């Protein structure tokens with residue numbers, strides 16, 4: 594069941610979740626968009642009252658916090674992505690964080706091709722065997738080594754990304770004040786990881802022109818999410834609760850700006866071109 598997003602953070606609108614819960618609902622999956630935390634206290638409270646699990650999609654949220662707690666540490670489980678487009682990368686890859694101790698054992702088995710091999714290595718069983726569903730989810734050594742080095746640099750990577758993010762944010766403040774664009778919103782009780790810098794333009798037409806103008810200068814800006822309820826699988830299997838007005842409206846107007854470690858030297862040039870393209 595899909596519910597609409599909040600127009601400020603673009604995260605799930607927590608005030609609409611409860612109306613979407615049916616007797617078939619098992620899990621709430623909040624996506625921390627752009628590495629900014631969803632309203633987790635409310636979401637965990639709804640889950641408790643309806644006996645649901647919460648799986649945080651923290652794919653974009655490593656190193657961010659909500660009320661002082663790291664994203665990914667609040668729900669019963671959470672996922673992180675180490676895809677090359679993320680802040681901390683291993684090319685492809687990700688992690689399942691299991692915060693509920695009751696779910697850990699099964700998680701180990703699913704990761705080890707449905708076998709209790711982890712228990713065997715710990716000497717808890719005398720041979721290992723196929724006991725449940727699973728697949729081969731373990732990373733190889735080379736990917737793990739690459740990821741380890743990225744993890745060691747996580748603070749400095751995040752700091753550099755935040756500097757770039759803040760530079761954009763300062764430059765675009767006057768345009769927001771004039772009503773020409775809207776900038777990202779980060780609630781006071783969240784710290785974020787500068788996963789993404791986006792602008793919300795007034796219309797789809799303006800966004801199309803903006804992206805084309807910057808492409809002429811070899812600056813790659815991209816639209817981002819396509820609403821899942823309009824995807825072939827989403828429309829076949831998903832349902833919606835209430836209207837998805839903000840989801841559809843904002844997805845047509847959102848544009849992501851370049852943000853990568855190393856952009857610092859060229860950011861002033863990029864910003865000048867962006868201002869020209871908006872003009």
Ligand SMILES: Cc1ncc(COP(=O)(O)O)c(C=O)c1O
Pocket residue numbers: 624650652653673674675676685686687
């Ligand atoms: C919010 C969100 N969820 C899930 C994914 C999927 O992550 P991965 O490519 O590591 O499977 C991504 C990455 O694009 C994402 O941004």
